[in-house]
Amino acid sequence: MRIDKYLWCVRYYKTRSIATQACQKGHITVNGQQAKPSREVFPGDKVAVRKDQINYTLTVLDVPPNRVGPKLVDIYRKDETPAEAFGHLEMLRLSKEHYRAKGTGRPTKKDRRDLDGYEIGAADDDLDL
Template sequence: MEELRIDKWLWAARFYKTRSLAQAAVEAGQVKVGGDRVKPSRSVRPGDILQIRAGEQDWEVLVRGLSAQRGPAVFARTLYDETPQGLKRRLEALELRKQNVDPSAHIKGRPTKHDRRQLEKLKSFSPH
């Protein structure tokens, strides 16, 4: 196998959980080959450099191997090598996100009855 559709490769390399998510990411411009936007049917070959936006992380990888089947994560990691400058940028961004944690990130959904009562106490509190 000398070439493989980019959406299949992204799925097999475990950047996206499903092939349809990989296809949607390629169509949205979150995956570039050599800096250019591509279509999901674009073929990748060993030696291609991909820029991938998966979740909150930006990856820059060099394609090392091809696989049309999704295997274990250990095998998927052998399909690519991360470029040194891409690794440096990704780790810097990760450290920056750790330093700037959103205080409301742990809150999910509507307030509970207990949360609402605490908010009411704070609102009705009078310092004088």
């Protein structure tokens, strides 16, 4: 089975065309080599998928006959993605929300002055050492 079709069948991508584009961009590797969309996958292959800033690693256990339901996905693949990859994504999400909430607009003059004061304060602390 083609790698783009396989990733669509095991629900890593919503459509085959999105899976094909990911292959063309170089986000998919099979056994350590970049995969073209037409690359065949077989049971035992190691597939690495870069999606949403997470590097998923999975092992092909079997080739599905067609797209399977979410409950049946684990029959056809073994997910070996480390837990710290998901922790890294959570840290990225939290760091984006740290300073300003989404949709609050541009920083005000007071916000800008606070930022300038913070940078100067950090430089003064370095001089004391």
